[in-house]
Amino acid sequence: VQDKAGPMFPPGSSQLVPFYEDFLIALAPVLAKLPFKIIITGHSDGMIGSDLKNTIEPGRINWELSGQRAETVREVIVFTGVPKDQIMLLVAMGANQPIRGLKPGSGLNRRVDLMMVPRQDAKALMQEFQHKRHKGKSSSPVPSSDMDKAIQKAWENRYTEPPG
Known part of the structure; x- marks a missing residue:
């Protein structure tokens, strides 16, 4: 971030200001x-203007904007030469x-x-993700009995399509 150029994004927007796009x-x-x-x-600045408020979850717009901003930058750098597989993660x-x-x-x-x-390092990290995902039952801080109860609740509460 360049102090002279100001913020990378206008308030409430995921569109880069011209300096940062260039x-x-x-x-x-x-x-x-x-x-x-x-x-x-x-990232976002945490400010929520009256036109951006989400009455159910006021901070949600900051999460959405920060993700959209990461995606905007990914699109720009991939479009202008960075190979897609060089991007490891958006956060x-x-x-x-x-x-x-x-x-x-x-x-x-x-x-x-x-x-x-x-x-x-990226290769080792990705292998760790793969290992955890494929090794079956992994160690979790959530007791398996609580996980089983949550799964059961989800099955009990699932929406079913009305017939015909």
Whole structure:
């Protein structure tokens, strides 16, 4: 984030301001040459204007915007040269990690961060995800009896289509 250029995104928007779009377009060919996978984290400033309020869950818009912002940056850098498989992960952070030293409501928190992960570390991390997903029963902090009860509740409450 460049203080002189201001926030990366207008309030309530996932569209990059022109400076940052141009910056990412120029940066993408450089990123494509690096031996790293990329994690893109989207952030918001936590401010909710009256036109953005969700009465059921007021903070939800910040989660949605931060994810949309990460996706916007992914689209720009992939379109301009970064291979799709170089993007490892998109993360929506909401308003949870303001820039250190700034007030949470600062517009500069409307940003994305790019984290470069060495390919061997990314490979090990992805193997760990695969291992946990495929090893069957994994150790969980939730007791299996509670998990079984939750599954049973879900089956009991499921919506069924009316006949015909």
